[in-house]
Amino acid sequence: MSASPDSTxxxxxxxxxxxxxxxxxxxxxxxxxxxxxxxLVAHVGFVRDGGKPVVIPMGYARVGDxxxxxxxxxxxxxxxxxxxIDLVATVTIMDGLVFAQSLFDSTLNYRCAMIFGTADxxxxxxxxxxxxxxxxxxxxxxxxxxxxxxxxxxxxTYVLRLPLDTASVKVxxxxxxxxxxxxxxxxxxxxHSTIGAPVPQNGVTAPVPASVPGTVxxxxxxxxxxxxxL
Amino acid sequence: MSASPDSTxxxxxxxxxxxxxxxxxxxxxxxxxxxxxxxLVAHVGFVRDGGKPVVIPMGYARVGDxxxxxxxxxxxxxxxxxxxIDLVATVTIMDGLVFAQSLFDSTLNYRCAMIFGTADxxxxxxxxxxxxxxxxxxxxxxxxxxxxxxxxxxxxTYVLRLPLDTASVKVxxxxxxxxxxxxxxxxxxxxHSTIGAPVPQNGVTAPVPASVPGTVxxxxxxxxxxxxxL
Numbered sequence: 338m339s340a341s342p343d344s345t346x347x348x349x350x351x352x353x354x355x356x357x358x359x360x361x362x363x364x365x366x367x368x369x370x371x372x373x374x375x376x377l378v379a380h381v382g383f384v385r386d387g388g389k390p391v392v393i394p395m396g397y398a399r400v401g402d403x404x405x406x407x408x409x410x411x412x413x414x415x416x417x418x419x420x421x422i423d424l425v426a427t428v429t430i431m432d433g434l435v436f437a438q439s440l441f442d443s444t445l446n447y448r449c450a451m452i453f454g455t456a457d458x459x460x461x462x463x464x465x466x467x468x469x470x471x472x473x474x475x476x477x478x479x480x481x482x483x484x485x486x487x488x489x490x491x492x493x494t495y496v497l498r499l500p501l502d503t504a505s506v507k508v509x510x511x512x513x514x515x516x517x518x519x520x521x522x523x524x525x526x527x528x529h530s531t532i533g534a535p536v537p538q539n540g541v542t543a544p545v546p547a548s549v550p551g552t553v554x555x556x557x558x559x560x561x562x563x564x565x566x567l
Numbered sequence: 568m569s570a571s572p573d574s575t576x577x578x579x580x581x582x583x584x585x586x587x588x589x590x591x592x593x594x595x596x597x598x599x600x601x602x603x604x605x606x607l608v609a610h611v612g613f614v615r616d617g618g619k620p621v622v623i624p625m626g627y628a629r630v631g632d633x634x635x636x637x638x639x640x641x642x643x644x645x646x647x648x649x650x651x652i653d654l655v656a657t658v659t660i661m662d663g664l665v666f667a668q669s670l671f672d673s674t675l676n677y678r679c680a681m682i683f684g685t686a687d688x689x690x691x692x693x694x695x696x697x698x699x700x701x702x703x704x705x706x707x708x709x710x711x712x713x714x715x716x717x718x719x720x721x722x723x724t725y726v727l728r729l730p731l732d733t734a735s736v737k738v739x740x741x742x743x744x745x746x747x748x749x750x751x752x753x754x755x756x757x758x759h760s761t762i763g764a765p766v767p768q769n770g771v772t773a774p775v776p777a778s779v780p781g782t783v784x785x786x787x788x789x790x791x792x793x794x795x796x797l
Contacts, residue, residue, distance in 0.1 A: 352619075377661055377675065377758075380610035382622035389582075389683070392612035392622050392657040396675055427622040431607055433763075434782065439713055440702050441720040445607065445626055453619070472670050483669055483751070490671040517770035521713070524771060526782060527763035528607075533663070537754040540747035552664065552756060 352453045353505035363506040372428055372450040372506065373399040375559045377475065379406060379426040379452075397426070398474035399501075404452065405459065405467050406497045426452045426499055433527040437513035444509065446525060452504045456497040467496045477555055478548035532556040582683045583735035593736040602658055602680040602736065603629040605789045607705065609636060609656040609682075627656070628704035629731075634682065635689065635697050636727045656682045656729055663757040667743035674739065676755060682734045686727040697726045707785055708778035762786040 345366050347353065355362040363369075382392045395406040404426065432446035459467045465486060472480050486494070512525045535549045577583065577594050585592040593599075612622045625636040634656065662676035689697045695716060702710050716724070742755050765779050 378659060378677070380612075380622050380657055380659070382610075382612035382620040382655075384614050384618060384620050388614060388618070389653055390612040390614050390620055390655050392610050392655050392681070394657065394659040394677065394679055423619055425612075425620050425622050427610055427624065429608060429610065429624040431760075434706060436706060436709065436779065439716070439720070440698065440706075440710065441716055441724070443702075443706065443709070445705075447608070447624065449624055451622070468670065472673075475675075476664060476666060476670075476673065479666065479673070480670065486669070486671055490669070494671070512766065512768040517768045517772075520773050522767065522771055522773045522776050522779065524765055524767040524779075526765045526779070528786070529761055529763065530661075531759055531761045533757035533759065535754055535756045536742065537752065538742040538747045541752055541754060542747075543750050543752040546752050549666065549752065549754075549756065556758070 347504055347506065348502070350503055352503055353451070355505060355507055358507070358509070361507045361509050363508055365506075366501075368506045368508065369450050369501065369504050370399060372430060372448045373397075373404060373501075375448075376428045376430050379404065379428045381406060381424055381426050383422055383424040395426075395497075396471065396475060397428075398471040400467075400470045402502075403498050403500045405471055406456070406499065407468070407471050407495070421455045421457045422497075424454070424456050424499070426456075428452075430530075431528055432510060433525050435509075435513055435525045436523055438515055438518055438521050438523055442513060442515060446509050446511070446527075447507075448510075449507045450504060452499055452501055454499050454503050456499040459496040459498050461491070464491050464494060464496060467498070468494060471496070476548055476552050478546075478551045482546045482548055530556075530560040532560065577734055577736065578732070580733055582733055583681070585735060585737050588737070588739070591737045591739050593738055595736075596731075598736045598738065599680050599731065599734050600629060602660060602678045602738075603627075603634060603731075605678075606658045606660050609634065609658045611636060611654055611656050613652055613654040625656075625727075626701065626705060627658075628701040630697075630700045632732075633728050633730045635701055636686070636729065637698070637701050637725070651685045651687045652727075654684070654686050654729070656686075658682075660760075661758055662740060663755050665739075665743055665755045666753055668745055668748055668751055668753055672743060672745060676739050676741070676757075677737075678740075679737045680734060682729055682731055684729050684733055686729040689726040689728050691721070694721050694724060694726060697728070698724060701726070706778055706782050708776075708781045712776045712778055760786075760790040762790065 378394045397406040428450045430448040435444045437443045608624045627636040658680045660678045665674045667673045
């Protein structure tokens with residue numbers, strides 16, 4: 338593994354080097370963070386006992402130069418990860434469909450980050466801070482509106498920390514690569530995520546607290562409505 | 568592996584049995600297809616030479632009781648898969664955020680399908696049909712509007728076929744599980760995908776062909792705007 342030349346550049350390693358459509362690779366740490374701070378779920382891959390691959394979706398939050406992941410502990414990840422586990426976390430934002438002159442050149446627009454490394458369980462003493470960070474990311478402001486986690490809840494909660502040392506970013510945006518030709522429509526169709534209106538649970542009488550419009554506003558802003566500028 | 572009791576039920580195996588929030592598991596093949604026919608990208612995990620996990624996003628299309636996957640052949644998947652490769656394809660649709668009375672019970676809404684198996688490269692003689700199936704799914708109608716793939720393009724294209732024999736479906740929808748309590752707002756905030764207006768490439772003079780509004784309409788319908796009914 339080669340060292341990162343400086344803190345704003347991602348290192349190129351045998352793992353992170355993009356082999357196909359190499360020109361779509363981005364080397365800026367800012368590009369990595371821009372993807373991680375928009376998506377909600379990482380697809381986390383690891384090797385199960387017996388050598389077979391597993392991929393599970395996990396909610397996460399970036400905190401500085403690491404992500405904290407929290408999600409289904411099924412599929413053996415919690416058991417395997419007691420002492421750190423080799424994994425990859427892939428985060429993909431789908432941005433649209435590209436209609437080129439041929440099907441061969443037609444493609445998808447996307448932003449994709451892959452993080453390779455060893456994830457360690459967050460120690461008990463740091464778990465509450467980690468859970469608050471994930472909560473602040475997914476439901477900003479909610480922490481102050483509800484009771485704090487109990488000791489029992491903290492004990493039952495499992496958070497993994499994956500450093501962002503070895504990561505790869507690939508981004509495709511905009512229309513086809515070829516210049517336009519006569520007689521054929523070419524272009525792209527954007528796809529983006531939208532956050533909807535909050536739906537109160539049946540029987541709720543309390544007014545809507547600040548975290549709810551705050552969450553909607555945060556994701557409206559980060560999801561955007563147009564092709565991303567990275 | 569236990570045999571599927573009938574063709575409409577997914578088999579429970581050690582791989583497909585959900586271990587956490589077991590009650591969210593769905594056993595109907597229709598639920599599996601409903602997820603696969605909405606999402607555009609599968610996160611495909613496999614074990615690289617050296618035993619480390621890799622997860623790459625791949626565009627796919629379901630055709631009957633298999634998915635055909637086509638995407639970046641980086642990360643060694645194409646080289647590894649010459650004779651079939653053990654992999655898992657996970658497809659997740661994020662449906663929203665659930666605000667419960669505690670952070671511990673707060674969660675995400677999602678539809679998730681995991682498919683375990685051995686993927687085989689589609690043989691040369693069947694590649695054009697496979698590529699057409701993927702094209703018909705992602706850009707319905709486009710096949711008839713552009714030239715067919717050349718022999719050279721087909722040779723350079725790589726499609727994997729993964730049967731849907733061993734698959735697991737987990738779905739969370741709606742508000743919190745607890746009943747509402749006095750004095751605290753609880754509910755959920757939906758998230759969904761939206762397809763935008765087509766963006767013609769600079770210099771395009773041809774009129775918009777039928778595949779473009781057709782694609783928009785297909786994804787508008789399948790993405791929906793409300794919580795899914797599965």
